[in-house]
Amino acid sequence: MQTIFVQFKCRPGRAYEVADRLVQEVEEISEVYSTSGHYDLIAKFYLADDQDIGHFVTERLQTADGIADTFTTVAFKAFGQG
Template identity: 85%
Template structure:
C-alpha cells in the first residue's frame, strides 16, 4: 500500500463541493481536510502498490469539477 497526500486548489466557492465529491466518488480516500494558505483542501489516499500515482492524480483527481490545481506528496513512513 502506498500513501499519498494531495493538496487541492479549488475554484472560488467550490471547496466544499470538491470535498464532497472526493468522499463520495474516490474509494482510495482516507481523509480530507479544509486548510488555509495556498491550497483549500488536503486529502490522504491509500493506493495499491501497483497503482500508478501519476495516472491516479491526473485522471481521477485533477478532472473533478472545481479543481484548479493539485500538489502531490508521497509519504514514505508513518511514525507512531
C-alpha cells in the same frame, strides 16, 4: 500499499463541494481536511502497490469539476505512538 497526500486548489466557492464529492466518489480516499494558505483542501489516499500515482492524480483527481490545481506528496513511513 502506497500513501499519498494531495493538496487541492479549488475554484472560488467550490471547496466544500469538491471535498464532499471526493469522499463520495474516490474509494482510495482516507480523509480530507479544509486548510488555509495556498491550497483549500488536503486529502490522504491509500493506493495499491501496483497503482500508478501519476495516472491516479492526473486522470482521477485533477480532472474533477471544481479543481484548479493540485500538489502531491508521496509518504514513505508513518511515525506515531504504539
